[in-house]
Amino acid sequence: MRRKITYIIISVCMLLVIGGCSEKEVAPVIKDKNIVGKEDNKQEQYNKSKEEKVDNREENGVEEENIEKEIIEVKTIVIDPGHSSVGNFEKEQISPDSIKMKPKDVLGATGDYTKVPEYKTTVSIGSLLKEELESKGYNVIMTKTEESESLSNIDRATIANESKADLVVRIHADSSEDHSVKGASALIPVKNQYTDNICEASKNYGEQIINTYTNELNIKNRGTISRDDMTGFNWSKVPVVILEMGFLSNKEEDNFISNTENHERIAKAISKGIYKCFE
Ligand SMILES: [Zn+2]
Secondary structure, three states: OHHHHHHHHHHHHHHHHHHHHHHHHHHHHHHHHHHHHHHHHHHHHHHHHHHHHHHHHHHHHHHHHHHHHHHHHOOEEEEEEOOOOOOEEEEEEOOOOOOOEEEEEOOOOEOOOOOOEHHHHHHHHHHHHHHHHHHOOOEEEEOOOOOOOOOOHHHHHHHHHHOOOOEEEEEEEEOOOOOOOOOEEEEEEOOOOOOOOOHHHHHHHHHHHHHHHHHHHOOOEEEEEEEOOOHHHHOOOOOEEEEEEEEOOOHHHHHHHOOHHHHHHHHHHHHHHHHHHOO
16 A cells, blocks of 8 residues: 555656656747747848848939939029119120120110010019929029119129029010011020130020920020120120010010910920920
8 A cells, every 4th residue: 555655656756747847848949939930030020121221222322323413414504584673874894805885784675565574574484484494403593583683794694604504594575666576586695705615505505495485485486696795695604595585565475475474384485495405
């Protein structure tokens, strides 16, 4: 009987010991499995994030290259809205070293039918042109933004020269005593000792702008006209074009150009010509 009890006690103890050991052995395996699992996940996540980082770096690399490319290719356009509400009749040299003088900022034309002064229209269209060009990534500098702001023609040229503009577009409208005269033209510098470096580019840009502008708006195309008497041309070191948008002395053109409702369309037509210059 004692042997039996002793046997039973020993058996129970052994079972407990075995049970305990097996529990201890099983537990780490499960634990290890979890750890391995987690590490696998971690490894996967690490690899994944590394790949993502590489991808991002590649994308960023491409982006950086593009930004660099864009910066290199960004064109600077100076928009010069003609005239002002006050004008300036002091005189300035028509060209460097010249004895010829011209008023600094003459008053522009006024619509014969609408009675809207040219300076209102040039500032309005110039501002809209700026917005349009900037929406396409151009760097735009305005010589003036207020109707009352009066700048001399040398001042206007100096702003463009200092900004190293790729192109200066000077916004104007024509006038004639003959009300039947109509159409738009692009004035460009004649080849002389001051404009030698800019006359060819100015001619090319002037042609693009006037052809596109007149096509877009169905206005008569008077072409490019070379001038040697423009102070703003003779002092310019960068390509420059004066766009005469039409005649404020012609009923049809005055009604179209002086009406602010058409200014966005007109600005877009000018911008399309500018885009063509740099295609
Ligand atoms: Zn003008």
